[in-house]
Amino acid sequence: MLRVLVLSTLFPDLYRPNFGIFVERQTLSLAKRADVQVRVAAPRGVPPWPLSLLSRYRKLATLPSRENWKGLEVHRPAFLNIPASGGRFHARALTRALTPMLESIHRDFPFDMIAAEFFFPDGVAAVELGRRLGVPVSIKARGSDVHRWGRNPVTGPQVLAAGRTADGMIAVSEGMRDDMIALGMPGERIEAVVTGVDLERFAPRDRTEAKASLGIAGPLVLSVGALIPLKGHDIVLRAIAAMPGVTLCIAGEGPDRKRLADLIDKLGIADRVRLLGNVPPAEVASYLAAADAMALASEREGLANAWLEALASGTPIVIPDVGGARQVVRSDVAGRIVARTPEAFAAALRELLANPGRAGAVRATVEPFTWEANSARLHDYFEHLVSAYRLRLGCDN
Template identity: 60%
Template sequence: MLRVLTLSTLFPDVSRPNFGVFVERQTLGLAAHPDVDLRLVTPLGLPPWPTAMLAHYRPLAAVPERETWKGLDTRRPRFVTIPGTRGRFHTAALVRMLRPLLAEIRRDFAFDVIDAEFFFPDGPAAVALGAHFGVPVSIKARGADIHHWGTAPATAAQVVAAGRKAQGTLAVSLAMKADMAAIGMPAERIRVHRTGVDLTRFAPRDRAAGKAALGIAGPLVVSLGALIPRKGHDIVLRAVASLPGVSLLIAGEGPERAALEAEILRSGASDRIRLLGSLPHADLPALLATADVMALASSSEGLANAWVESLACGTPIVITDAGGAGEVVDTPAAGRIVPRDAGAFAAAIADLLADPPTRDETRNAAARFTWEANTAALYEHLSGLVDHFRDFHGTPRHSAA
């Protein structure tokens, strides 16, 4: 039995049900493996002063410190984050908080490996804890953890050092692997581990009925993701505004909402462009299956789950050449990869609306992205790390504290 301690600051909780749902799904899949026993630790970063002073932190402070989350014994310990320090001290605070907690867990659960599911601050902390407890460490890179934290002056050295010291590293795409190698991580120890999609939930549906329920007539474009500059919703908005009769629904929430609302008013297309706000992940299959095209103008990505989920619904995508885009859009039926400007997006959307691929052809592009394959590959990776570690270091020190 492989005993896994999964560590992830990117994970849903009652206050943020959509936060890191792909990490949640991967973790649930691994926990269900017949040869895996798993415990989950999902730290929450809070400032050192009373959370009442900052409304943003109040819901996090109310999250239970221990609970059963979808069948998993889940710890949600707090570590201190100091706003304005740009993450410089996150790792030290996380290690200081986790060392006694993991020692407590280890008394009843002698974990064989630490599975860190985000590169910062999870990765550097996991490396320190792995050395302390005498177990191997795997760290997975997903996107912003490399593109932002891995290049930011305050944290880049910590990220790169963790990538060099970890016994195993994972990347969500070949492009992400190349980005990790470019900042100094050893490419030969980086394994590509792609996301999965639930092909039962994300599947084609009656498009006309879906549009009728939304009060939409004519072609529909959908864009998904947080309302932040990196996602480029303003670019898609301007593209659709230039296409007469085409509607756009943007699902997501974030600090760019006011700017996007103003852009909608300026566009003169407020009758066919709407912001839906944040939607439960369970509502996304119906929305994606209703759309004729999903468009996302990201400046950077790892391998976006929204891309694969859209394809599984039979809906082609128009995206930028960000991250693993070329590993997903590798046939015309999957969609188009275009420059990050409104004109290019408008032309690609118009092309797909005029000559759409069949839904079966588009769905086939997602067939290789299954959670079953994701679980099998992760189990093989982690169990291999443990076997290799034992060969060179002996049995992990279960009694370390």
């Protein structure tokens, strides 16, 4: 029996049901296995008073310190989040908050390893916690945790040190693995494990009926991602501005909303663009099934879940050559990989709209990416990690 302690500052809660939902889905799939037991530590970063009185932090403070979340035992300790520090103290504060809790959990649930689901601050703290508890540590790199925090002059040295010290690392794509190696992390300890997709929730439907249910007629393009500059929504908006009669829906929320709304007005496309805000997964599935194409102009990605979800829905994608793009778009059936310019996105979208492929053929491109396959690969990787650690210590049993 393999016992895993999942550590993730990205994990859904009562007030943020879509926050880190990919970590939740992966953990649920792993926990379904008869040969695995899982506990989850999902820390909450709360700033000192009076910032802790802000509504978003007050809500975090009311979350239970321990709960059953969809069958998972989840612990939610609070750690000190110091604003405007550039993350300098996050890992140290996280380690301090987690140490007594993990020591207590380990007495009742002697976990074999710690699986950190984000490189910063989770992975940095996990390395120190693993050393103290005498268990191996795996750190997963998903994208911005390495691309942003790993290149930040304040946090970058912490990320690199954690990568060089961890017993093993997981990258969500081969491209992500290459980026980690380029930063100076040991490639022989990095395993590329592509994420899974829910093939039941995300599936083709009658596109005309799906559009009608959303009150949309004519060509529809969907973009799924937080409203932040990194996602390049402005590029897609400018592309749509050059495509009369095409509707664009953007599912996501974030600090860039006003800037994007102003750009929509400036481009004169307010009648053809919907900013949907945060959308539940079931509703995202409806929009993906209705869309003729999904476009996401991210500056950086590891391997976006939205890519796989669109393809599983039978909807081709237009994306830049970032992260695991070439692992996902392996033929024109799946979509196009283009430059991050409005002109390139508009040209690719016009081509897909003029020559729509069969939804079944599009879906077939991602049918290997199941959560079952993902959990099987993770289990094999974790088993090997634990066995290798015990052999090094001379205590293999």
